Amino acid sequence: MGDTITLKIDGQEVRARPGMTVLEAAREAGIEIPALCHHEKMTPYGACRICSVEAEMDGKTKIVASCGYPVEPGLVIRTRSPRVDRIRKTVIELVSPQANTDGDLGGDLKKLADEYGADIHRFEARLQSKSRRCTLCGLCVRYCDEVVGAHAIGFVGRGIDRHVVFFPDKASKVCASCQGCFKICPTGKIGAEADGTYFGFTIDDFLAGRL
Ligand code: FES
Structure with a gap:
């Protein structure tokens, strides 16, 4: 063949x-x-x-x-291999302070931390960033752009201030019926915590069409 x-x-x-x-x-x-x-x-x-x-x-x-x-x-x-496992363990430890919220990791990242024996607090002090339960992997942003074509969510800010936001004008038209990014977020951040403190509105707002 x-x-x-x-x-x-x-x-x-x-x-x-x-x-x-x-x-x-x-x-x-x-x-x-x-x-x-x-x-x-x-x-x-x-x-x-x-x-x-x-x-x-x-x-x-x-x-x-x-x-x-x-x-x-x-x-x-x-x-x-020992080398591969060491790299994965370090990657998990580096992204965990961003993802860790109240000592609890969500979704796939939690399973990986357990599997690779990662110390999720190892870099907490050095990164000195407020935990956001977001690793900035960009899955939600790219899903919305490439798969849905809605461009309703994106990155704003630079460096340690970089974070994800929904753009209300576009989100109000598509997010209530889509929510595709909720399911693919590796830390469970979007699905579990699309609340007023992080995104500026709640899942209930989505569903009730109040945006
Ligand atoms: S670099 Fe391959 S999954 Fe992130």
Whole structure:
């Protein structure tokens, strides 16, 4: 089959199609790689690096972000190794202070912190930022732009002041019936806490069309 690329993932021979990423090929073969800023309906973003894997080609090994790395014939991928696990643990520890609210992590991030034994308080003091339960992964913003096409949510501010807001003029027209971003937020922030303190209005406002 000329259109098939064969590579190895965790010792298993995997067949992939040209143009697929390592993450896609692995998932199609039933091999799970964690991802925070990735969604299959959107273009790879490469922001969080939680999807890092070891990629070996011609005897050389490097760490790559599997969500954006294309499959190649003969590529050897290791999704778990001491090096990969250390990177994932550190990524989780770095994003956790942003996501941690009252000592509680939400959604996928909580599961990952448990799996990799991450100390979610490790960088809290150094980052010195108010916890916002948002890792700035941009999934919600890109979902709204690329999938829904509504552009109702976006980033504002710079540096540690950067955060996500809904744009009321557009949100009032689409968000009540959509809420697609609520389901894909890896920390559960949007679905659980779309409240007056963070977004300036509540889920009830959405549903009641009061925006
Ligand atoms: S999921 Fe690959 S960099 Fe975030």
